[in-house]
Amino acid sequence: MSVHKEVKKVTTHVLQEMKLKGEKIAMLTGYDYTMAKILDKAGIDIILVGDSASNVMAGFETTLPITLDHMIYHASSVIRAVDRALVVVDLPFGSYQGNSKEALSSAIRIMKESGGHAVKLEGGKEIIESIERILSAGIPVMGHLGLTPQSIYKFGTYTVRAKQEEEANQLIEDAKLLEKTGCFALVLEKIPAELAKKVADSIKIPVIGIGAGNGVDGQVLVSHDMLGINNEFNPRFLRKYHNLFEEMLGSFQSYISDVRSGDFPNEKEQY
Numbered sequence: 278m279s280v281h282k283e284v285k286k287v288t289t290h291v292l293q294e295m296k297l298k299g300e301k302i303a304m305l306t307g308y309d310y311t312m313a314k315i316l317d318k319a320g321i322d323i324i325l326v327g328d329s330a331s332n333v334m335a336g337f338e339t340t341l342p343i344t345l346d347h348m349i350y351h352a353s354s355v356i357r358a359v360d361r362a363l364v365v366v367d368l369p370f371g372s373y374q375g376n377s378k379e380a381l382s383s384a385i386r387i388m389k390e391s392g393g394h395a396v397k398l399e400g401g402k403e404i405i406e407s408i409e410r411i412l413s414a415g416i417p418v419m420g421h422l423g424l425t426p427q428s429i430y431k432f433g434t435y436t437v438r439a440k441q442e443e444e445a446n447q448l449i450e451d452a453k454l455l456e457k458t459g460c461f462a463l464v465l466e467k468i469p470a471e472l473a474k475k476v477a478d479s480i481k482i483p484v485i486g487i488g489a490g491n492g493v494d495g496q497v498l499v500s501h502d503m504l505g506i507n508n509e510f511n512p513r514f515l516r517k518y519h520n521l522f523e524e525m526l527g528s529f530q531s532y533i534s535d536v537r538s539g540d541f542p543n544e545k546e547q548y
C-alpha cells in the first residue's frame with residue numbers, strides 16, 4: 278500500500294479560481310529551506326523569494342545590491358522545501374530593466390537554476406516589453422506597482438504612493454496594462470486602501486496587497502517582520518505575530534550563561 282499523500286499544488290490557475298470564489302490569498306516571503314518548510318506546512322498559498330532578502334538576509338540598506346546569483350541561491354533553497362505553495366521569485370534590480378532580451382535571460386536563469394514557478398518584476402508600462410518577452414517563453418509573471426523599492430532613489434522616501442490623482446490614475450492604467458499583457462497576479466505596495474480596492478475590483482487577476490488595505494484579494498508580508506525578528510521596522514501596516522527578536526535574544530543569552538557557568542551540557546546531554 279502506498280503511503281504517498283497527494284498534495285494539491287497551488288498554481289496560477291488555483292489563484293485565479295480563489296479570486297473568483299472570493300477566497301483570500303495568503304503570501305509571505307521565504308529565503309531559506311528551514312523557513313520555507315514551515316511556511317509550506319502552515320498552508321501558505323504563495324512563498325515570495327523577495328529581493329527583500331537584500332535587507333533581511335544580507336543586511337543591505339536597500340534592495341538594489343542583491344544579484345541574480347543570490348536570488349537563485351535563495352530560491353533553490355526554498356524550492357527544495359516546498360510541496361504545495363507556489364514559489365514566486367523577484368527579478369533583482371538591473372536584471373530586467375535594461376532590455377527585454379536581458380530580462381528574458383534573467384527569468385530563464387531563475388526558472389532553470391532555482392526551479393521557481395514564476396517571477397515578479399517591479400513597474401508598469403516602462404517595463405512592458407520585458408514582461409511580454411518573459412511571458413512569451415511561458416514563464417508566469419507577477420506585477421508589482423505602488424511603492425516599488427527598486428526605485429527608491431527616484432522616490433526618495435518609503436512613504437505611501439499614489440495619494441495624488443495623477444499618480445493614482447497612472448497606477449490604475451498600469452494595473453490594467455499588466456492584466457492585458459498577461460500577468461497572473463499583481464502586488465500593490467503601500468497605497469491608499471480605497472485605490473487598492475478600486476484596482477482589485479477593476480481587474481480580473483488577483484491583487485495581493487502590502488500596506489494596501491483589506492479590499493484586495495490577498496495579503497503579503499515579509500516573514501521576518503511579521504515574526505518580529507526584525508525589531509527595527511514598525512510601519513503601520515505591519516501586524517506582528519511574535520516578538521522573536523526578544524525571544525531569540527533571551528535564548529542566546531541563556532545559552533551563553535549556561536556555557537559560561539558550566540551548566541551546559543549536563544550528564545544527560547553527553548555520551
Ligand code: KIV
Binds near residue numbers: 328497
Ligand atoms: O521583496 C519583497 O519582499 C517584496 C514584498 C514586500 C512584496 O517585494
